[in-house]
Amino acid sequence: MIDPRLLRDDPDSLRAAQEKRGLSPEVVDRALEADAARRAAIADFERLRGEQKQLGKLIPKAQGEEKAELLARTKALAADVKTAEAAQGEAESDWRDAIYAIPNPAAEQSPAGGEDDYVVLSEHGTPRDFAAEGFEPRDHVELGRILGAIDVERGAKVSGSRFYYLTGAGADLEFALVNMAMDQARAAGFTTMVPPTLVKPRAMEGTGFLGQAADDVYRIEGQDTYLVGTSEVPLAAYHSDEILDGETLPRRYVAFSPCFRKEAGSHGKDTRGIIRVHWFDKVEMFSYTTLEEAAAEHDRLLGWETEWLDKLELAYRVIDVAAGDLGLSAQRKFDCEAWVPTQGRYRELTSTSNCTDFQTRRLDIRGRFDGEVKPIATLNGTLVAIPRTIVAILETHQQADGSVRVPKALQPYLQGREVLEPVTGG
């Protein structure tokens, strides 16, 4: 959630932030009204409650007629207190709903507009020129079949569309990537984690995935729990209701977890292959730090992502995602998009977001600094999302005979293999 003080002190900045995202400023006015109503309800309740407590203290000392009279008065008052308390509760929940609907205002540097209004920050490597090399590149589905690495037919047979099996070299590739990613993160000082991926509503809502994004989330039938779409959720909720010692910041965690996404509303998009799937495994970086340090930490996360992509010898670019495409929680977001040869375009491989204090306010996470309790920031960044990374590696490093060269840095994690060779049968 946004800082309630900001709503009261500078609603115009929030209206402007809504405009920048291409959204209506109406939610701001609704929240302002709810805030006023809430404060009035609080004052009302507290006045009555205070009176009740004052009178209540006199009762044990009173005797006879005086006592009877006090009891009569407080009895009447008790009903009013109850009514006022209920009204306050309602006003609080209206206010909460209103303020929860306001997204994190985008950073000043974030470009205004929607999905297509991103700004390219940098380009790394050069897309391979297969025409010059004299052969037509195969797409990852074909390569996956040749290498015995990806089985989408049987994935669909067993689990439905957008599911797959990683087999043989494909499965080996996943473990290699995960281990390599974990090693990189560990070396950078991250604490490794394997988090739960089935979570309560609090964790989901706290990270901003139950608003408009709820359509994309799997809910367990008959149970108030959700499958997470990213380990950002359990990593953010990890410290919920805690006050962290400021001395221990930044706290950096790296988690391996499966991710589940309904991909509602993306019918017809990326139907071929494993670019867009309902389940995939991912290694995710997560930082808790001070608000002052958040932007610098964001740059560091991006640095670890580019270091990773460089080691995989991929061609990619970094974009500054536009305000309207940030999602509820992020204040700024960088996507790393790798070149996918058979698509002739860049596709998102990793992404890093600065959520400032938006999630920590919802999850009641704060820091203590020289005795003072203050809000802190959370940031997240992908190190490796398995299927898309496999797509980029296979397509980028393929050779004319259908084999795939293994990037040098990855070789030690693949039993020293330098090339993935085609297999026969299936």
Added chain:
RNA sequence: GGAGGUGUCGCCUAGCCCGGUUUAUGGCGCCCGCCUGCUAAGCGGGUUGAGGGUAAUCCCCUCUCGCGGGUUCAAAUCCCGCCACCUCCGCCA
């Protein structure tokens, strides 16, 4: 899944049976001050968090004894439901 037990302001703990004088006791830790060649000890004070009033870091008020309801003029205390943990039984990778 069944039975029993436990959940108090950082940690430990008193209070709960018998509701009100509890602004929740005491210890440890921590902070400030005093004292003391230094250190330790000793003495005094402070030490949950949130929200509202306010220009306000002073002050006043409300909420906070796992969570949510209920009873009552009044709930840490009585009643109901839920959650977590522990012990035992059952089941199970």
